Each structure stands twice: as structure tokens, then as C-alpha cells.
Amino acid sequence: RGGGRRGGGRGPPLSAAEQRRRADRKADAEASFFWQQVEFRRSAPDAARSSRxxxxxxxxxxxxxxxxxxxxxxxxxxxxxxxxxxxxxxxxxxxxxxxxxxxxxxxxxxxxxxxxxxxxxxxxxxxxxxxxxxxxxxxxxxxxxxxxxxxxxxxxxxxxxxxxxxxxxxxxxxxxxxxxxxxxxxxxxxxxxxxxxxxxxxxxxxxxxxxxxxxxxxxxxxxxxxxxxxxxxxxxxxxxxxxxxxxxxxxxxxxxxxxxxxxxxxxxxxxxxxxxxxxxxxxxxxxxxxxxxxxxxxxxxxxxxxxxxxxxxxxxxxxxxxxxxxxxxxxxxxxxxGRIGSTVGGIEQRIVEATSDKWHKLEMLQEAIAAVEGPTIVFTARKHMASWYRKQLLKGGRGEGRGSLSVGVEEIHGDRTQGQREVALANFKSGKSGVLIATDVAARGLDVDGVAHVINVELPTTSKDIDSYTHRIGRTGRRGRKGVATSFYVPGNEPKHGNADIHAPLLQLLEENDQQTPSWFLELPEAKRAGQRRV
Missing domain, CATH: 3.40.50.300 (P-loop containing nucleotide triphosphate hydrolases)
Structure with a gap:
């Protein structure tokens, strides 16, 4: 898919013509395999099942x-x-x-x-x-x-x-x-x-x-x-x-x-x-x-x-x-x-004030995981941060006496191979691992029974992406069950970190589901600028 290299990443890039030739050979091999399989099925359509x-x-x-x-x-x-x-x-x-x-x-x-x-x-x-x-x-x-x-x-x-x-x-x-x-x-x-x-x-x-x-x-x-x-x-x-x-x-x-x-x-x-x-x-x-x-x-x-x-x-x-x-x-x-784009009322939505410092968020993440018992999905906005948080959780963070988690931690994102993603999901579903760290690739469609807690370590930073918040927290509280969603909110507009732009739609979701809104959240400068200050 462009930029192909020889020898698994070593050597000069392949020419466009060579990439096309390789793609054509691959397509021909797949076609040959498929039609061989079809012919086999046609020749023995009623073959008896073996004991195996x-x-x-x-x-x-x-x-x-x-x-x-x-x-x-x-x-x-x-x-x-x-x-x-x-x-x-x-x-x-x-x-x-x-x-x-x-x-x-x-x-x-x-x-x-x-x-x-x-x-x-x-x-x-x-x-x-x-x-x-x-x-x-x-x-x-x-x-x-x-x-x-x-x-x-x-x-x-x-x-x-x-x-x-x-x-x-x-x-x-x-x-x-x-x-x-x-x-x-x-x-x-x-x-x-x-x-x-x-x-x-x-x-x-x-x-x-x-x-x-x-x-x-x-x-x-x-x-x-x-x-x-x-x-x-x-x-x-x-x-x-x-x-x-x-x-x-x-x-x-x-x-x-x-x-x-x-x-x-x-x-x-x-x-x-x-x-x-x-x-x-x-x-x-x-x-x-x-x-x-x-x-x-x-x-x-x-x-x-x-x-x-x-x-x-x-x-x-x-x-x-x-x-x-x-x-x-x-x-x-x-x-x-319900309202199109809203959330399920059975999810308790907790908003926690945070800074953009990853070590600070790591400490908050460890506390949040410990606060709710049961399978937990952690969402980050970036692939490398999903890997970093998994590594740190397995190590026990900064080593301040916390120790590593007593449950396994898995990660799913675009840099993982399909095989790695399937193994991670299987381990999480089976209970072998109690924490799954994911980017938005996993926010939709993952239907895992009994997810107790969703943690948004990195919230969306633009209002047009608020739907990703809805889909993320929807991994818990499914089909009428109760669930908890904890989100780390970074005030202001710091590039790649500040969440001020989602304040208004996030507040709307909290209010229409009768969630308890922290006073600090209502007193933020972004709330005042939007005319949303509450008394």
C-alpha cells in the first residue's frame, strides 16, 4: 500500500511497478486458491463429517x-x-x-x-x-x-x-x-x-x-x-x-x-x-x-x-x-x-479534572481502575499512548508502592496486527485480562458482557467528535445493565489535550441523563464564555 520496502522494511523502497507486480501475483494466488476450494466443494458436496x-x-x-x-x-x-x-x-x-x-x-x-x-x-x-x-x-x-x-x-x-x-x-x-x-x-x-x-x-x-x-x-x-x-x-x-x-x-x-x-x-x-x-x-x-x-x-x-x-x-x-x-x-x-446521539441513562458518568501531564493521568488512572470492581476498558486518543499506559500499568507506574495490577492488561489499536487484536479481545472477554486499553477503533460494536467501567484518559478535543464519547462509554451499561464511565477532563484549549471545545455538548449529555455535574466543571472559563454558568 505505497512505500513498500524490501526485506521487511530494510533496503530501498520498491518501485511502483514492482509493487503492482507483487499485488498482481498476490491477487492471482488468491483467485487460484478460491476456485480450487470451489471445485473441491462441488466435487464432494455431501461428504460425511468426520469425527474430528x-x-x-x-x-x-x-x-x-x-x-x-x-x-x-x-x-x-x-x-x-x-x-x-x-x-x-x-x-x-x-x-x-x-x-x-x-x-x-x-x-x-x-x-x-x-x-x-x-x-x-x-x-x-x-x-x-x-x-x-x-x-x-x-x-x-x-x-x-x-x-x-x-x-x-x-x-x-x-x-x-x-x-x-x-x-x-x-x-x-x-x-x-x-x-x-x-x-x-x-x-x-x-x-x-x-x-x-x-x-x-x-x-x-x-x-x-x-x-x-x-x-x-x-x-x-x-x-x-x-x-x-x-x-x-x-x-x-x-x-x-x-x-x-x-x-x-x-x-x-x-x-x-x-x-x-x-x-x-x-x-x-x-x-x-x-x-x-x-x-x-x-x-x-x-x-x-x-x-x-x-x-x-x-x-x-x-x-x-x-x-x-x-x-x-x-x-x-x-x-x-x-x-x-x-x-x-x-x-x-x-x-x-431517546435523543439521537444521546447516551444510556443507566451509565453513571463521572467527570474528573485533570492536567495534560501523562504521569499525572497515570496516577489518576490507577486510582480509577481500583475504584470500580470489574472489567474495565480504557480509551486513549493516540495509539502510542495506549501502548505507554499498558506498559506503565504492568510495571506499576512510578513505583511509589502501588505495585503492578493484579489483572492482565491488553491493548487494541491500529498498530496491532489482526492476530494480536483478536488475542487481546479474547483474553479480555474470557476474564484472563481485566483491563483493555483501546483507541476509538474499539469504541463501536465491542459487545463484551459485564464491562463495569469505561475510563476516558483522553477525551475528544473538538465538539464535532463528541459522538466518540457517546460510543466509548456505551461499552458499559449495555442492554439495561448499570455501568460507570470516568472521564479525565483537561480545561482550556491546549493543543491535542485541552477539552474546552467539548464542554457544551458534554454538559448537555450529563444534564439530559440527570448526572451529577461537578461544581468546578460549571465554573470553568469555557462554561462562562458559552453562557452556561449555573447558580
Whole structure:
């Protein structure tokens, strides 16, 4: 990707021509591998499972469901949802007509095999976005599009994935040609023609969504695949060669595989754009438009019966343009839970005055970690600071008698390889490590049960980035649980450190969620300049 060097970074840079030749050789090798895998699957489509494969399958089932794998849902943890009771909900069902809100997952009108997996996942009382978006998507398959906004951590994934798996199962049950499952007619027609597609901005979020899809699709015959950049292509290509009914993908890798002919979008009946605002922030609008535009990708249009859903916590102008251009306006249902861009009221938000000195912040971080028991995610704004804080926490800081932490510390950011990131996340999820330090790469989509505490060591420094605060603290207090978010606020406008520019939107978030606001925060010069001083 530009600036390539010989010998792992040693020697002169490669010429542009040599970089192209290497990229072409790599693309040719991947194509050869994929079509070999396709031919193998075609020649032995009904090969019996070996005992080894069956054993691996049982292990995968245990990893997916954990203690929830008893099959009756009795061991599933049910999160309290009382915290959502007072949150306002606005619903516009569109021209498709009325719908019946979902009051209990037990009342879902879906295939019994899917219902069994819903029970195993522990879903019981639906959150507000699930209560409305889920039945709207289910009842409007092929006829209604959906735009849903809810606070991060409020159960959006289940709100679109349950209808998506139900949609794929319905196509199977009714005998409609789900092209991803049918034998391709020609030697170079890909078997990966998914009827259901989810596009997400980051690999971490895509992996989280795919894992939930696998739980819901377990033993249904629905095949789930996940493709994302920053990882080796061959394992993903091998998965696609088996055929796929529900595909979860990041925009760049999906575009690459589609351009190479590994994936065909001509069979898509149901597409979900998750965290659409984040994808636009990351510059993916051209890829998204190319993917959903029928003339560019061959994907069926809304007029052909394609259902399009967009889910996110915020909806800026760019997302509104996508909605206008690629959904059926008259048949568009809208669900808004709370104020767009707000936070979950069940999170206790603590604002602590800090300086820009990293050693001072380190001492504050050690105290904050000790103050709240349970898994903790620490957010920094810069990759090298995430590594520095992890190193210092493992050493015990300045060595003033504190000692190192009694739990492991992991880090996730853009300078870590995909393998390192997956190991770090696995260690944090399993409880092997109790602290995860991350940049905003992990702020969206990470769904780890029981995160007790989020600490913002470095807050955003511009008001346009306040949404990152919302998404960061949304890693705790998920699905009605309680959580704590501690943020280190640096007064003033010191470059790269001062938080004065976010004072007004941060105060708004605190007040609308009835949070206790420190008096020092209300007496800051930036508060007075904005006319926000309180008596």
C-alpha cells in the first residue's frame, strides 16, 4: 500500500511497478486458491463429517453459547431493562401499514429452530429498539425499509439479525432459489451469492455481528461468513467457497472480493448498514454507494423488493442522503429511541479534572481502575499512548508502592496486527485480562458482557467528535445493565489535550441523563464564555 520496502522494511523502497507486480501475483494466488476450494466443494458436496469435524463443531458450539448452551435458556443471564422504561420512543411505520410491537421474545413468530436459538442466547424482554425495529423488519420483508436510531449498547444487533436469519430461513422453507445454496450453473460462477448482507465499519464490529449471527443460525442450515480487511484472505475465501446465506463484511474487503468475482451481490434481498455514520466518517461513502447501487454492483434495487435497513446511534447529513437515495421513502419506517446521539441513562458518568501531564493521568488512572470492581476498558486518543499506559500499568507506574495490577492488561489499536487484536479481545472477554486499553477503533460494536467501567484518559478535543464519547462509554451499561464511565477532563484549549471545545455538548449529555455535574466543571472559563454558568 505505497512505500513498500524490501526485506521487511530494510533496503530501498520498491518501485511502483514492482509493487503492482507483487499485488498482481498476490491477487492471482488468491483467485487460484478460491476456485480450487470451489471445485473441491462441488466435487464432494455431501461428504460425511468426520469425527474430528464433529468434535470441532461441538467446541465451536461451546464457544458460541458458553454456559448458555443448555438449550432451554434457563441459564441465560437476563439483563434488567427497567432502565429503558422512561426513554421516549418515536415510531413511524411508513406506508406499509401498522405493526404489533414485540413485548416478549417468546411471542416471536419465527421458525422453531430460530426460536430455540433465541432462547439459548438469553433474549427475554426486548429493549425499546428491539421492541419496535424487530417486528417492523419481520413484517415488512421485501416491502418496507427501516431507519433505526438508539443509544449504543441498546441491543441493535439482535434487532436486525433476528429478522435477517428469519428472512434467510423463509427463503429456504418456501423453496425460493437462495442462490448461495444452489449449484452454480457455470464453472466460474461463485457460490457466494448471499441473500442477506450486513456491512459494518470495522473488523471488530463485523466479527461481533457475525458471532451473533452464528448463534442465531446454529443448526438451522443457514451459513454465516465474515470478511474484513487487515487479515489473511485465504481463510475467508475458504468460507465463501462453501456458500453463504448471511454475509457480514467491512466495505473495503467486500468491494475487493466483489471486484475479484469471489462474491456476487446479485442475490441480495436484505441489506443492513450498521453504524452507517461511522462508515461515512471513515471515508467509505464511495464504496457504500457503489455496493448498493444496482447499476454498479448488480445488487437488486428497492424496486426489486430489496429490504434496506440502517442502524446507528447518530444520523448526520451524509446518512440522510443515503436514506434518500437508496430506500423507498414512502415505505420507510423510522424508529428513534431517546435523543439521537444521546447516551444510556443507566451509565453513571463521572467527570474528573485533570492536567495534560501523562504521569499525572497515570496516577489518576490507577486510582480509577481500583475504584470500580470489574472489567474495565480504557480509551486513549493516540495509539502510542495506549501502548505507554499498558506498559506503565504492568510495571506499576512510578513505583511509589502501588505495585503492578493484579489483572492482565491488553491493548487494541491500529498498530496491532489482526492476530494480536483478536488475542487481546479474547483474553479480555474470557476474564484472563481485566483491563483493555483501546483507541476509538474499539469504541463501536465491542459487545463484551459485564464491562463495569469505561475510563476516558483522553477525551475528544473538538465538539464535532463528541459522538466518540457517546460510543466509548456505551461499552458499559449495555442492554439495561448499570455501568460507570470516568472521564479525565483537561480545561482550556491546549493543543491535542485541552477539552474546552467539548464542554457544551458534554454538559448537555450529563444534564439530559440527570448526572451529577461537578461544581468546578460549571465554573470553568469555557462554561462562562458559552453562557452556561449555573447558580
Amino acid at each position: 469435524v464433529a468434535h470441532q463443531r461441538r467446541g465451536h458450539e461451546a464457544r458460541l453459547f458458553g454456559e448458555r448452551g443448555s438449550g432451554d435458556g434457563s441459564s441465560a443471564p437476563v439483563a434488567p431493562v427497567d432502565a429503558y422504561d422512561d426513554i421516549p420512543v418515536e415510531v413511524h411505520a411508513g406506508s406499509r401499514g401498522d405493526y404489533v410491537p414485540l413485548q416478549d421474545f417468546a411471542k416471536l413468530d419465527v421458525d422453531e429452530m430460530l426460536m430455540a436459538n433465541v432462547r439459548r442466547c438469553g433474549y427475554a424482554a426486548p429493549t425499546p429498539v428491539q421492541r419496535h425495529a424487530l417486528p417492523l423488519a419481520l413484517s415488512g420483508a421485501g416491502e418496507r425499509d427501516l431507519l433505526a436510531s438508539a443509544q449504543t449498547g441498546s441491543g441493535k444487533t439482535a434487532a436486525f439479525m433476528v429478522p435477517m436469519v428469519a428472512h434467510a430461513m423463509r427463503l429456504q422453507r418456501e423453496g425460493e432459489p437462495v442462490r448461495s445454496r444452489a449449484p452454480p450453473p457455470g464453472p466460474r460462477d461463485t457460490p457466494a451469492v448471499p441473500p442477506c448482507l450486513v456491512v459494518a465499519p470495522t473488523r471488530e464490529l463485523a466479527m461481533q455481528i457475525a458471532e451473533e449471527a452464528e448463534r442465531l443460525a446454529w443448526d438451522t442450515g443457514i451459513r454465516v461468513a465474515c470478511v474484513y480487511g487487515g487479515a489473511k484472505a485465504r481463510p475467508q475465501l475458504a468460507s465463501l467457497a462453501r456458500g453463504v446465506d448471511v454475509l457480514v463484511a467491512t466495505p473495503g474487503r467486500l468491494q475487493d472480493f466483489s471486484d475479484a468475482g469471489f462474491i456476487s451481490l446479485t442475490g441480495v434481498r436484505h441489506i443492513v448498514l450498521d453504524e452507517a455514520d461511522r462508515m461515512l466518517d471513515m471515508g467509505f461513502e464511495p464504496q457504500i454507494r457503489r455496493l448498493v447501487d444496482s447499476a454498479s454492483s448488480g445488487m437488486p434495487s428497492p424496486a426489486d423488493g430489496r429490504q434496506t435497513s440502517l442502524f446507528s446511534a447518530t444520523f448526520p447529513d451524509g446518512v440522510s442522503r443515503l436514506v434518500r437515495d437508496y430506500t423507498r421513502g414512502d415505505a420507510l419506517a423510522r424508529v428513534t429511541v
